[in-house]
Amino acid sequence: MAKVMAEDAFEAVVGAHHAEIRRYLLRITARASDADDLSQETFLRAFRAYRALPPGSNVRAWLFTIATNLGRNHFRAQGRRRRAYAAAAQEMRPDAPDRADGQVLAEETRERLERVITGLPGKQRLAFIMRKMHELEYSEIGASLSCSEESARAHVFQALRKVRRSLDGHLPIGMESRA
């Protein structure tokens, strides 16, 4: 009975987090097929370990840690990273002339920003995506990258500086953020 309940609870975990974890993996691999595979692998691993997870754990941060490790292993595999760059460059060319103007602008902004992010060094890129795209806490990012909270913050800040410099002249100054 306890087992059945644990499995139902895991269904809820998949429902709550799969789409976001896949989106995260899509951002770090830039390939939908890799995001499909790695997101499945993340949840299969999570399913095996779920029983041993202490009650009250931060499941979302835990899933990001698994996904991050899988993503890093993925890039460690020879040549993959280079291929991902090439694919990202391919996939990010504007290719939809029938979109409304506002949408095109948003798309271009997104594409430019993502191109810059793709070029960041490994840990900075992962930390940046976790913080700025998924709003994880620095402590959670540190846990995912096996580093301290302070190092996680430093990775994000270094990435921010690089992104800021790369987008010089493309930032929509005047459209003040709500922050």
Add this chain to the structure above:
Amino acid sequence: MSPQPSSCRAIEPDLLSVAAGEAGPAAAGRVEVHVAGCRECREELVHYRALEGMMATVRRAPRPDDDATLARAQLASRLADLRSRMVGFGIFPSPLGRILIGRSEQGVALVEYLPATGSLPAHVRRLLGEDAVEDRAGTEGLRADLVEYLEGRRVRLDWPLDLRRMRSDFQRRVLEATAALPYGAVTSYAGIAARIGAPSAVRPVAQALRWNPLAIVIPCHRVIGNSGALTGYAGRRVELKQRLLAVEGVKTVAAARHDFKVNREAMYTTVTGEQEYCVPTCGDLLSQSLSTLTLFGTREGAEAAGLAPCGSCRPDLHPLPA
């Protein structure tokens, strides 16, 4: 870009925090003071805020390839498969020693004798798989059934079985033929080989039974040598085979080298595939190879298997001495 003064470099982390809206009051105050007197950093703050705004837009914007439907469906099917393979197991004492019973969603997957002490043998760990979990509560009912069986209070273990741990299709055929042997009956390895249409594969049959992952449930203890010797069981524990057969009413006598032997002259006998059973002295039964015969310890056993008494030797009128 001109080189920054050291005060600008020092304020930069705070400035990034302020732009991101994550700065505490102290840092916010420091930034406020600094940018009031530094035009460059004031502009930097504007840029970083614009960048944060841009990222917020991107964060919320839909992506063209952000469709998780396919991955989610594949995940559901892989999880279902993983679940159906996962084994929950219990380890129990029994009249025959320590026994492990494992079950999956499909049914009972493993019944293994364990050494009296120590960790699980390698072949058992392999059969359990890396995802197995101890589940005493989920296997307790099976344990109770098994103990009743070993004490002779139950003649069937009609459990759903998970046969996915077979080593080969050949092993599956051997074990299915063995599972069809009735309670209280014995035949020989050659007899099983004949039943699966591979009469020369006597040794492969013995090997397949040696790695039976469902001891007792698939009654490999009912398969003996052509000579009537029990031959082997659970490694070197042929005494377990003798005890299981005794529970089912099959009498044995001590034989050479720690073995036991079924006394054919004390067994009701049928030619495999025929509808009647006989006393062993009927016709030339005693001179026939065990590979063509099935032996029963009791008349009840033979009749429970659907056999009628032979019309010439009339085992019903002239039973063997008890």
